[in-house]
Amino acid sequence: MRKRATAREVADAAGVSKWTVIRAFTPGASIAEESKRKVLEAAAALNYTPNLLARSLATNSTHQVAVFVDDFANPQKLPFLETLTERLQAEGLVAVLININTHFDHVHALLHADQRQVDAVILFGTAFRSETLSDLQFGRGTPPMFVLARDSQIEGVPAVTCDxxxxxxxxxxxxxxxxxxxxxxxxxxxxxxxxxxxxxxxxxxxxxxxxxxxxxxxxxxxxxxxxxxxxxxxxxxxxxxxxxxxxxxxxxxxxxxxxxxxxxxxxxxxxxxxxxxxxxxxxxxxxxxxxxxxxxQPRDEMVEVIVGIITGRLEPETVTLPGTLVVRNST
Amino acid sequence: MRKRATAREVADAAGVSKWTVIRAFTPGASIAEESKRKVLEAAAALNYTPNLLARSLATNSTHQVAVFVDDFANPQKLPFLETLTERLQAEGLVAVLININTHFDHVHALLHADQRQVDAVILFGTAFRSETLSDLQFGRGTPPMFVLARDSQIEGVPAVTCDxxxxxxxxxxxxxxxxxxxxxxxxxxxxxxxxxxxxxxxxxxxxxxxxxxxxxxxxxxxxxxxxxxxxxxxxxxxxxxxxxxxxxxxxxxxxxxxxxxxxxxxxxxxxxxxxxxxxxxxxxxxxxxxxxxxxxQPRDEMVEVIVGIITGRLEPETVTLPGTLVVRNST
DNA sequence: ATTTCTGTTGCTACCGGGTGCAAACGGGTG
DNA sequence: CACCCGTTTGCACCCGGTAGCAACAGAAAT
The missing domain is CATH 3.40.50.2300 (Response regulator)
Known part of the structure; x- marks a missing residue:
């Protein structure tokens, strides 16, 4: 199986420089209609798409969000994950699902997420000791952390919860x-x-x-x-x-x-x-x-808020949202 | 907040070249005990860890696996995801959870996963039209695809299912x-x-x-x-x-x-x-x-097999495993 | 005709590591 | 002391993009 085409190859095929190819794939870049057409044609022929890995390295942003989960027995996690992934994807982000367990604890996972250069970390209802994490938090360059559906108790780590x-x-x-x-x-x-x-x-x-x-x-x-x-x-x-x-x-x-x-x-x-x-x-x-x-719990709103914080639309601060009592026959 | 330390900085601190630093972090590389110690000390002081993004770019392997899911109403997905993420993580891989929905279909997702350079794609019980995907499959450099918990029907795309x-x-x-x-x-x-x-x-x-x-x-x-x-x-x-x-x-x-x-x-x-x-x-x-x-369904075995295939321990071929009938009072 | 401006293009440098080769090192041997 | 050989280290180049500046062409202004 051949390797992916690169901007360089498309450039050769279209008779332009690789920077012009890049421009054809950069919205709002300064490029002539004519060149853009040529590049896109050549790109289509070679099946070229930009390599997001290389782009992430150069731009210093991966558009990846690590989501830590440790309680898979609660079926409620599933609709939450559904909403979360959907909203993240709508914002051009993607969720990296990290299973926190005895073999792979918070410290491990955080280190890993850090090495992967994720844009943010969501502690989705995980059971952590605040002492453990507050140390790491102040290491250099750690990605911003947020807690979802649980109180944070760590200074500087906002939480989005149900009231x-x-x-x-x-x-x-x-x-x-x-x-x-x-x-x-x-x-x-x-x-x-x-x-x-x-x-x-x-x-x-x-x-x-x-x-x-x-x-x-x-x-x-x-x-x-x-x-x-x-x-x-x-x-x-x-x-x-x-x-x-x-x-x-x-x-x-x-x-x-x-x-x-x-x-x-x-x-x-x-x-x-x-x-x-x-x-x-x-x-x-x-x-x-x-x-x-x-x-x-106000699931949609909670997800909306945490995604808003991650994308920078909202201030990174703890938010508490009201839910709804559902009375049925068990009381 | 300062940026992450790089190999270059560690090298300067330890008085060696950046390649020696890299070697200290490469298992089995040829490096003197003495230099390794110096490097690790400097690295610890600067809080250095290798940038996995850069490594992925250079080695052409991200250790990321895209997992496509489209049916979040089935609570059975959750234990499957738990086992899957756990086993993947044990192998040094990580799951990127992709929500397949009307706004983000298989073609979209596959393109995205491809651009992200994931090592493999798992279609975890998603509803796809084989016609749609078989075209893409033969594009260049597409990551290997596997189907979990559903039949594949696409030539060259193995499935791991319950019999x-x-x-x-x-x-x-x-x-x-x-x-x-x-x-x-x-x-x-x-x-x-x-x-x-x-x-x-x-x-x-x-x-x-x-x-x-x-x-x-x-x-x-x-x-x-x-x-x-x-x-x-x-x-x-x-x-x-x-x-x-x-x-x-x-x-x-x-x-x-x-x-x-x-x-x-x-x-x-x-x-x-x-x-x-x-x-x-x-x-x-x-x-x-x-x-x-x-x-x-034989969940653990199914996950074991698919992870085995992805890591290359097992042949990439369709595997069908026997499950267990559980008789209760509803019959 | 010369200058200025604007849109377009190419280039250097860089993101942070990995690879393979060549050179340096240092100890043992003849 | 020259030579050999295995270990260790440095280097040039590469992975595939991005940023920002400089050059260039053609049109408009002088």
Missing amino acids: AELALREIVDHLFERGYRRPGFMTGATVLSTALRRRQHFVEFWRKKGVDDVAVFSAEKYSAEAGADAVRGYLKQTNPADRVDVLMCENDILALGAMDEIRGRFGLRVPEDMAVVGFDNYELCGSSAYSLTTYE | AELALREIVDHLFERGYRRPGFMTGATVLSTALRRRQHFVEFWRKKGVDDVAVFSAEKYSAEAGADAVRGYLKQTNPADRVDVLMCENDILALGAMDEIRGRFGLRVPEDMAVVGFDNYELCGSSAYSLTTYE
Whole structure:
């Protein structure tokens, strides 16, 4: 298989210099109609297109954005990724998907992204220790970092999130109104709970309602199975009379797992015996099999803002957007 | 913010030439221990790491793989992406996620990937017209293309898939054994049905069992909602006595949507009134709320093979791997 | 006819590394 | 001390573009 044609080859074929070829491919460049036509003809014949790698090297901008993801169990990531990639591509950018795991941690990934000269890094809901990253942040030439769908806690690293305070206030108000008084909260991995702030606000708003006792327990991971395991553990070791009457889960996938366990294994009714609330409004939450009350993040707006920041249309600052409470039959 | 350090700067700091610096960062290069130490020290002090962009340009290999995705409604994509990115990263490769949609079609994306000099392109279950792509394929220097989780139909473009024939045989055998005799099949978008071959084999194996009448209808898209819509349309216009006794759906997400509609809106029992079968074994299929019989694709093996092909460890040829029938309560 | 201006084109230098060859080095051998 | 040989280092040139200046032609102005 032959190699790609270069500007040099097209130049020879068109009888001009390679700089004229470049100009034919540079919008707004000063070039005569006649030469442009000749060049484009020769380029078409040779199947030439500019080499973006070389261009990136010369212009010092790759139009690539690294997107770090570490929680693939949450199906909610998918529509987010869809919107994100679509909006990035509409801006001429492209997403490099980096899987953060035990073999490839944030430091590794950031170093790699840096070496690849990406234009920006998006930490898409990843669980990181701010200490680890704040060191790197101040190394030289590191690409700008942004956090999506999680709090940042690192100075100089803006985050685009759903307003957790507002969300939890609406949720607690709703639950209080429905008459629930013995709330419980299931977190995912405990390391992160502070980053999401959901638990913290949940407890706080119940306290404001005069309810000081919130049962809190946590799942091992963010997955339906872990949610089921956690709620099983809770139900087994709790006296039926002392059980919570409503369980809020840190995200939908935990909630669905929990709900399944509550109804399936324990034969309890949702919401009569125990109500359940999730977070994210994942597609299947609306199914009649679950009909889960949940809170929808303003996905499109969040993506719009973060892409706006990356492209420089918006100021790089932390933005918090309001979501929507979706009430269904589980409460 | 200062710019990144270059090999040139490190060379000056260490008192050697830039080529010696390069050698210090090239495994197996001929360099004296002493010089290497000096260089690495200077590099550490200046926070130098090689610029992968420049390296890619010089070596003509980017270690980037473009992954085309067009169906973000299927949650099954997520674990696949997780495994794929993890395995690629383990091989020193990185995935560039390209969202194929109406604004950014295959031709566009392929051109783009080509210009970016990616080492390979993976069409991950995307819906493409083979005519469109076979033209491009024979342009010069196009990166090698592979199809994952779908048939290729393009000469010279290998595919790594789950064995649809085996899968459907096992499924039909199972259904026949359970006594079902009025089968139906719901496809997603009709354009693709041939690429997945599932419907075709389904019909064929029922014929071999002496059942010639298979009801076939299709959903608009691959989503729970579309699945629900399609089954509603079918149930409304079909005389209850003529209804299928088992409905196989092209993938899980259609099946879950369908199941929800069958039970929720029509008050039918699954599997007593109508059994349902999916395909993929998405996590929630195992939940007691659904307990969907489905077929699990050999995800890890498929990814292993495609990564093996890309890295050159395996021959670039079409590979078909056996999956596993997962029988649950929906049949 | 000369000057000035404008649109067009070519050129040098550069982005930050990689390759292959030639020269320098240094130790052992005859 | 000359010679040989393997290791180490420097160099010219290359990867495929981009930036910005200088040169040039033809038209317009003087």
